[in-house]
Amino acid sequence: MASTSTLSGPRAFFATTLARALELGVATPDDLLVHATPDVLSLHLPRGEWQKLIAACLAAPRTDARLVVDTVTVPVLCEHVPLPILWACLAQLAQRALGRGLVAPPPAMTAAAPVPAPVVAPPPAVAPAATPAAPPPRASTADERTVEASRPSAPPPAAPAAAPAPSPSPPSPAVAAPLPAAPATARTTTEGASRARTAEPAPLGDPPAPPRPGNGTPRTTLGARRPQAAAAIPARKPDGRAPAGRASTATDFEIETDLGDTWKKEPEQVDDDQLIDWSQNEETQTGEPLPGGKR
Amino acid sequence: MSIEARQRWFATMMESGLTQQIFGPADVLRHATPEVLATNLPPELLSKVLAASLAAGAMTPERVLETVTPDVMARHLPHDVLWECIAAAAERAGITGGR
Numbered sequence: 549m550a551s552t553s554t555l556s557g558p559r560a561f562f563a564t565t566l567a568r569a570l571e572l573g574v575a576t577p578d579d580l581l582v583h584a585t586p587d588v589l590s591l592h593l594p595r596g597e598w599q600k601l602i603a604a605c606l607a608a609p610r611t612d613a614r615l616v617v618d619t620v621t622v623p624v625l626c627e628h629v630p631l632p633i634l635w636a637c638l639a640q641l642a643q644r645a646l647g648r649g650l651v652a653p654p655p656a657m658t659a660a661a662p663v664p665a666p667v668v669a670p671p672p673a674v675a676p677a678a679t680p681a682a683p684p685p686r687a688s689t690a691d692e693r694t695v696e697a698s699r700p701s702a703p704p705p706a707a708p709a710a711a712p713a714p715s716p717s718p719p720s721p722a723v724a725a726p727l728p729a730a731p732a733t734a735r736t737t738t739e740g741a742s743r744a745r746t747a748e749p750a751p752l753g754d755p756p757a758p759p760r761p762g763n764g765t766p767r768t769t770l771g772a773r774r775p776q777a778a779a780a781i782p783a784r785k786p787d788g789r790a791p792a793g794r795a796s797t798a799t800d801f802e803i804e805t806d807l808g809d810t811w812k813k814e815p816e817q818v819d820d821d822q823l824i825d826w827s828q829n830e831e832t833q834t835g836e837p838l839p840g841g842k843r
Numbered sequence: 844m845s846i847e848a849r850q851r852w853f854a855t856m857m858e859s860g861l862t863q864q865i866f867g868p869a870d871v872l873r874h875a876t877p878e879v880l881a882t883n884l885p886p887e888l889l890s891k892v893l894a895a896s897l898a899a900g901a902m903t904p905e906r907v908l909e910t911v912t913p914d915v916m917a918r919h920l921p922h923d924v925l926w927e928c929i930a931a932a933a934e935r936a937g938i939t940g941g942r
Contacts, residue, residue: 557863558938564859565852572848632940635933642926645849 555627562634563626570622575641577613583637584629592628853925854917861913866932868904874928875920883919
């Protein structure tokens, strides 16, 4: 039987490196027999080595690659197996050790990376429009933050950031007007439009129907809507979005009409003795009386 | 496969290749270029290489490999570079074959 010391040159090199690979766990006996197949061994292994191999296999309860390699030994394999085959075996081990033995090469993985389809599953038309380059140039506005906060997937930090952002002064109509349109134009999709609609304050968008037992008539009179209108006004003011500068909605119209009717329907009855003649009152006299006695 | 096992295996391949004259020190430095050595060797080894060369009066591939041993190569140099050295030597020796 050959040993590593009896070999020289490339065969000694292969014997050393392959044996060391087995020792270190870099290779397994199966890795060797993938290249040194039974056909290869039958052609190149001497009959004496075959005799020992057959005997060992017959004696063992199980025949596997380890038994073959342990019986034939790496130096004998490297002594008789053609060098190109040994090289192919060594090269495969090295490729695997260097991490190049994967079926999918890295370039293919990088090419597939930009496709984020499984992440959120937006409509296909949204992905090109919602490129990361669009949002950064424009500072986020209060309306956008409101929209983002209303989204289920909005990150928690968005809510604290929205609190100090609005300026203490009321927004001017010129600034407030284009805000709702900005998200829609940036995304250029129906999703943006639907999200803009979502930004409409809930109390104004759809008045809740109060339960009215026994009264099945729809709420068509102004008097029936009065309580809702009065409750909606304070909720709208802190929103900071004045109705001026944007198209009025049906809800706005109803609120204003309702207030006007309230003022008209309850006139105060005043007696004449309750009236004050301000021209005769000393508290209102600041200078010389007017020539006509009237101010 | 652990990093240590891979390092020891590459050290064995480099040592065996040099011992069996599959490739020589000059072949090694053809791949482990000065840039590769300067980039990857720690300062103490660079200093040692330079000091040995100054003491001998010349820096030769053989002298460099006296300091940059196969074990040092496998530990510090990229294994891709070492494998390129081995593969090129096998190609020159004609042992890669057509397979």
